[in-house]
Amino acid sequence: MQTHTSIAAPESRRPTPTIPAASPAELAATAPGAIKVIRRNGKVTAFDASKIQIAMTKAFLAVEGSAAAASAAVRQKVETLSAQVVQALTRHLSGGGTLHIEDIQDQVELALMRAGEHKVARAYVLYREERARERAAEAAAGPTMDRPALSITRDDGSVVPLDEARMRRLVTEACARLSGVDVDEVVGAALRDLYDGMPEAELSQALTLAARARIEKEPNYTYVSARLLLDALRHEALKFLGMSETRPTFEEMKTLYPDYFREYIHKAVSLELLDPKLALYDLDTLGRALLAERDAKFDYLGLQTLYDRYFIHSNGTRFELPQAFFMRVAMGLAINEIDREARAIEFYQLLSSFDFMSSTPTLFNSGTLRPQLSSCYLTQVPDDLDGIFGAIKDNALLSKFAGGLGNDWTPVRGMGGYIKGTNGKSNGVVPFMKVANDTAVAVNQGGKRKGAVCAYLETWHRDIEEFLELRKNTGDERRRTHDMNTANWVPDLFMKRVIQEGQWTLFSPDETPDLHDLVGAAFEKRYVEYERLADEGRIKNFKRMPAVSLWRKMLSMLFETGHPWITFKDPCNLRSPQQHVGVVHSSNLCTEITLNTKAGQEIAVCNLGSVNLPAHVTEDGQLDTAKLERTISTAMRMLDNVIEYNYYSVATARNSNLRHRPVGLGVMGFHDALYKLRLPYDSDKAIEFADVSMEAISYYAIKASTDLAAERGRYSSFEGSLWSRGILPIDSIQILARERGADFVKQDTSVSGKFDWDGLRERIKTVGMRNSNCMAIAPTxxxxxxxxxxxxxxxxxxxxxxxxxxSGEFTVVNEYLVNDLKKLGLWDEVMAHDLKYFDGSVQHIDRIPPELKALYKCAFEIDPKRLVDAASRRQKWIDQAQSLNLYMREPSGKKLDELYKHAWISGLKTTYYLRTMGATHAEKTTISDGRLNAVGGNVKSAQPVAAPSPAAPAAASDVGGAKVCSILDPDCEACQ
Structure with a gap:
């Protein structure tokens, strides 16, 4: 049998030339230390990166001969490819680890294929196959040899024999009640990667990775991987608490959870990681309420994400397990309840069931010494230096504890504006935005989430043209904000001028200060007056242009940089329940929050959580409204509890939140619900479901807030609100139509007839509302x-x-599709291969029936106008807004012009990212044919397209290389 540790390569009968190469030290430097290679006989040697270069050189020699292989071009190619292989092999092994020799050879083969060296790669593959046959023949001819006994090094340094029986028990428990998974296959694959003396932490990792590698072939392996990951989590937590010398299995942990929970709370309190008030709960009662079997609900991505970013830890050691995590969050939210144990258990049961999930800041911080649980903050920046830098300081304080920010910059005077104090002229708003951008980078929320902020500017502001260019990669870097999101705050009058091909005038707010607070017809009247004053020479700092020209530039920047997003001022205000006490001047970081702000007085705050919609669709395809009501009743109580319990780093945020008490109940899993209902996303019935499901959520959310008002009292600014006048979100569409003009509002106003809206209106007038706002759909x-x-x-x-x-890279497979294909006998290795080849699309796979092709269209295969149509039907029920991403496979100026006008006229309040299909497609890594191989890696969605005018479609040659926003981008706040 082969015992050498070099990477097998095609041999050549020609003499091996001496070829200068990168030194072993240089290559090894690219690979972290403590990495070992497992040979085929189970023995282990140190990883030697230089052998990869030697193997590649031999491969080129075998195909091209010594003269060609000795050329500078080939030498450089070998060096480059070797470095790529080393990087691919070691990028997840920064702390050391093991590699199997077969994995190394797979990466060498893949690197050759990616580089287009198909002949060399083919020779390499054939050589590997030949050597595999030789080894098999040697094994068959020789005496049967048992696999050598292996030992494991425990955490305390002691060495014990490998307990294969326990390994099998772990895997068997992990595979329980899952179809399509194979215990022997996982155990066998894990054993292949073990070596004598392996640390027990690496043993656990080998089991998890063995299951993880099979997810693309069988989606249920994601649950196997998660359950095997739990073994490592349990050991880490229990060892830290000094509770166990052994490693309990999933079943054994069920009896340990109550004792563990009590020890976990006391330890976390002693380490000043949790509020001491949590230790005053009846921990035995709460411990007995933990449902340990719910640990099995996680898939691998979900559990790894919790482990990496959410669980309580001390010096990097996580000692919070999943059910303790949910109970800790619930305890924080119930801390001011009268019967807090009962409420904590109620909240825990909802969270751990996955029927509802609180937002990330709530999950991060509930129960801690700094319980900053709110997701979003909206601020206004005033027009003076103290106010500007005070607002930037507020940004830093709010961002520090995981808050996402939306800043209204419109009050700051434009470039050329007169400064009385210095008798000089202003440099405009952009330099201050640069400071805000750099502050967001500096305050990164402790590594849990990157600091994130979005700047809003109204379309009439004198600096709007420079604002549109903030995210460009060219120009003066001092006037660029590469890390800050931007959004246009567009008044209806501008959209009318675009449609009518009229003129548009830009003003500096120091000369037109009241425009900022005016909306609808009042804004239009005053704006026209200012235009007349400018014509008369009584306003000096202005600029006039065709409205279409500015609109074109807005769309062009959306093409090129993905920013600024397009949001609409008037529907946000005219449909706001709180228009009697203020003005909505911007949305938030993710464009779903629409609350009033006022510099120095009110920073708007919103607390978020989302209903898991598919969990409320029955097996027979019905929306379970009774369960939905129960879920929303508890969820709204949890969201309302945040308001008193919340830690506020800025006093004006606290004052605003206690006065108005807004919350944002949203949804997630909408497309999953459509799969369960067998409805294609772009079908009329799916759009109807968007309507009826949101109506139910709206009704129960408003009802729950009314119930809370009856119990706890109405919010203090209730009188005079739309609520107090019996005007609900569905009714406020008429206000928008009246102010904008009915010809410019095409929004459905029908109701299903399933809910007693009239009765709810009357109850609200009598009892009131606990919350000024109830609903907002966040990215989740x-x-x-x-x-x-x-x-x-x-x-x-x-x-x-x-x-x-x-948290890393995770294979994601549509389980609904796979289950449908299994029923038809179509799910096999070839089908998985085809899905990879076609970047996850089923449209070009002939074997798949037409009805499944319709049901399983991907985002870029759906007409984006249908996304707007569905959003319009939801928007009529929502008192805030929704984070609406728009997908366009082949964008052009004309298409974007039509799409965003359609969004405006459909009554949407906001839009979010524009995602477009890039020129570069998915990285392929595991298809075993002669093509570049496999699943889409980091897809660069949203490549810019130059759009000279909204009327002219962009040519294919216009596709460039800058990224707008990748759906997979870990730096994108929406993806976190």
Whole structure:
């Protein structure tokens, strides 16, 4: 049998030339230390990166001969490819680890294929196959040899024999009640990667990775991987608490959970990681309420995300297990309840069931010494230096504890504006935005989430043209904000001028200060007056242009940089329940929050959580409204509890939140619900479901807030609100139509007749509302990962792809599709291969029936106008807004012009990212034919397209290389 440790390569009968190469030290430097290679006989040697270069050189020699292989070009190619292989092998092994020799050879083969060296790669593959046959023949001819006995090094340094029986028991428990998974296959694959003396932490990792590698072939392996990961989590937590010398299995842990929970709370309190008030709960009662079997609900992505970013830890050691995590969050939210144990158990049961999930800041911080649980903060920046830098300081304080920020910059005077104090002229708003951008980078929320802020500017502001260019990669870097999101705050009058091909005038707010607070017809009247004053020479700092020209530039920048997003001022205000006490001047970081702000007085705050919609669809395809009511009743109580319990780093945020008490109940898993209902996303019935499901959520959320008002009292600014006048979100569409003009509002106003809206209106007038705002649909990217459903209202990105986030890379497979294919006998290795080849799309796979092709369209295969149509039907029920991403496979100026006008006239309040299909497609890594191989890696969605005018479609040659926003981008706040 082969015992050498070199990477097998095609041999050549020609003499081996001496070829200068990168030194072993240089190559090894690219690979972290403590990496070992497992040979085929189970023995282990140190990883030697230089052997990869030697193997590649031999491969080129075998095909091209010594003269060609000795050329500078080939030498450089070998050096480059070797470095790529080393990087690919070691990028996840920064702390050391093991590699199997077969894995190394796979990467060499893949690197050759990616580089287009198909002849060399083919020779390499044939050589590997020949050597495999030789080894098999040698094994058959020789005496049967048992696999050598292996030992494991425990954490305390002691060495014990490998307990294969326990390994099998772990895997058997992990595979319980899952179809399509094979215990022997996982155990066998894990044993292949073991070596004598392996640390027990690496043993656990080998089991998890053995299951993880099979996810693309059988989606249920994601649950196997998660359950095997739990073994490592249990050991880490129990060892830290000094509770166990052994490693309990999943079943054994069920009896240990109550004792563990009590020790965990006391330890976390003693380490000043949790509030001491949590130790005053009846911990035995709460411990007995933990449902240990719910640990098995996680898929691999969800559990790994929790482990990496959410669990309580001390010096990097996580000692919080999943059910303790949910109970800790619930205890924080119930801390001010009268019967707090009962309420904590109620909240825990809802969270751990995945029927509802609180937002990330709530999950991060509930029960801690700094319980900053709110997701979003909206601020206004005033027009003076103290106010500007005070607002930037507020940004830093709010961002520090995981708050996402939306800043209204419109009051700051434009470039050329007169400064009385210095008798000089202003440099405009952009330099101050640069400072805000750099502050967001500096304050990164302790590594849990990157600091994130979005700047809003109204379309009439004198600096709007420079604002549009903030995210460009060219120009003066001092006037660029590469890390800050931007959004246009567009008044209806501008859209009318675009449609009518009229003129548009830009003003500096120091000369037109009241425009900022005016909306609808009042804004239009005053704006026209200012235009007349400018014509008369009584306003000096202005600029006039065709409205279409500015609109074209807005769309062009959306093409090129993905920013600024397009949001609409007037529907946000005219449909706001709180228009009697203020003005909505911006949305938030993710464009779903629409609350009033006022510089120095009110920083708007919103607390978020999302209903898991598919969990409320029955097996016979019905929306379970009774369960939905129960879920929303508890969820609204949890969201309302945040307001008193919340830690506020800025006093004006606290004052605003206690006065108005807004919350934002949203949804996630919308596309999963459509799969259960067998409805294609772009079908009329799916759009109707968007309507009826949101009506139910709206009714129960408003009812729950009314019930809370009856119990706890109405919010203090209730009188005079739309609520107090019996005007609900569905009714406020008429206000928008009246102010904008009925010809410019095409929004459905029908109701299903299933709910007593008239009775609810009357009850609200009598009892009041506990919350000024109840609903907002957030992106939910990370909490959707935790619960294992599709994000928010998003269409499925691809049916098979690799998702990258701050926790690593994860294969994501559409389980609904796979289950349907299994029923038809179509799910096999070839089908998995085809899905990879076609980047997760089923449209070009002939074997798949037409009805499944319609049902399983991916995001870029759906007409984006249908996304707007569904959002319009939801928007009529929502008192805030929704994070609506728009997908366009082949963008052009004309298409974008039509799409965003359609969004405006459909009554949408906001839009979010524009995602477009890039020129570069998915990285392929595991298809075993002669093509570049496999699942889409980091898809660079949203390549810019130059758009000279909205009327002219962009040519294919216009596709460039800058990234707008990748759905898989770990730096994108929406993906966290």
């Amino acid at each position: 990217a990370t909490i959707a990962n935790i619960t294992g459903v599709s994000q928010s209202i998003e269409p499925t990105y691809q049916n098979l792809y690799v998702k990258s986030n701050l």
